[in-house]
Amino acid sequence: QKEVEQNSGPLSVPEGAIASLNCTYSDRGSQSFFWYRQYSGKSPELIMSIYSNGDKEDGRFTAQLNKASQYVSLLIRDSQPSDSATYLCAVSNQAGTALIFGKGTTLSVSS
Amino acid sequence: GAVVSQHPSRVICKSGTSVKIECRSLDFQATTMFWYRQFPKKSLMLMATSNEGSKATYEQGVEKDKFLINHASLTLSTLTVTSAHPEDSSFYICSARDPWGDIQYFGAGTRLSVL
Numbered sequence: 001q002k003e004v005e006q007n008s009g010p011l012s013v014p015e016g017a018i019a020s021l022n023c024t025y026s027d028r029g030s031q032s033f034f035w036y037r038q039y040s041g042k043s044p045e046l047i048m049s050i051y052s053n054g055d056k057e058d059g060r061f062t063a064q065l066n067k068a069s070q071y072v073s074l075l076i077r078d079s080q081p082s083d084s085a086t087y088l089c090a091v092s093n094q095a096g097t098a099l100i101f102g103k104g105t106t107l108s109v110s111s
Numbered sequence: 112g113a114v115v116s117q118h119p120s121r122v123i124c125k126s127g128t129s130v131k132i133e134c135r136s137l138d139f140q141a142t143t144m145f146w147y148r149q150f151p152k153k154s155l156m157l158m159a160t161s162n163e164g165s166k167a168t169y170e171q172g173v174e175k176d177k178f179l180i181n182h183a184s185l186t187l188s189t190l191t192v193t194s195a196h197p198e199d200s201s202f203y204i205c206s207a208r209d210p211w212g213d214i215q216y217f218g219a220g221t222r223l224s225v226l
Binding site: 032034036041042043044045046049088090092096097098099101102103104 | 117143145153154155157160202204212213214215216217218219220
């Protein structure tokens with residue numbers, strides 16, 4: 001069974017710090033990787049997508065992918081209280097027909 | 112990003128009634144939509160994959176006669192919870208896959224409460 005693993009947290013960081021969220025996956029055939037943010041009581045919203053090894057930056061967010069290690073991460077710089085949410089890692093299945101979601105990491109940014 | 116509309120956002124119904132939830136992709140045609148269920152503080156659980164013009168593919172353990180899915184057009188999929196019971200109370204979320212890749216865009220979700 002293909003799996004996506006995340007630490008459930010909570011991960012607590014002070015305002016202004018860097019938050020580092022990690023994710024590992026089991027399907028070596030996966031080609032697409034995503035980070036979604038989900039606020040309590042709301043649906044997930046897409047933050048980042050990454051398809052190639054290396055880093056991808058978008059504003060305060062940087063996604064990192066290492067396919068050899070089957071590892072994806074999300075860095076949030078200058079963390080804000082509004083970043084407090086659950087972050088879901090999602091990985092495509094080998095056929096690219098569906099996403100496999102991790103259980104999410106809860107981030108708490110204190111002011 | 113693309114916009115996916117889901118209605119209603121909240122529904123309260125009596126046990127034994129049926130509830131229909133609509134999911135629309137507003138600015139792109141989605142041949143594939145997905146239906147998820149989420150319990151409080153739990154992860155997303157994929158219920159079924161809805162393909163336009165064909166029968167939905169249900170995940171193991173999901174009753175297809177209980178959760179009826181129709182994807183009659185490229186912009187609309189519906190989930191009908193038939194003969195709802197209190198244990199069906201949950202947060203139901205749809206998503207649509209963009210036609211250019213495999214990104215899924217989510218609707219706002221429907222909170223179902225069955226009394």
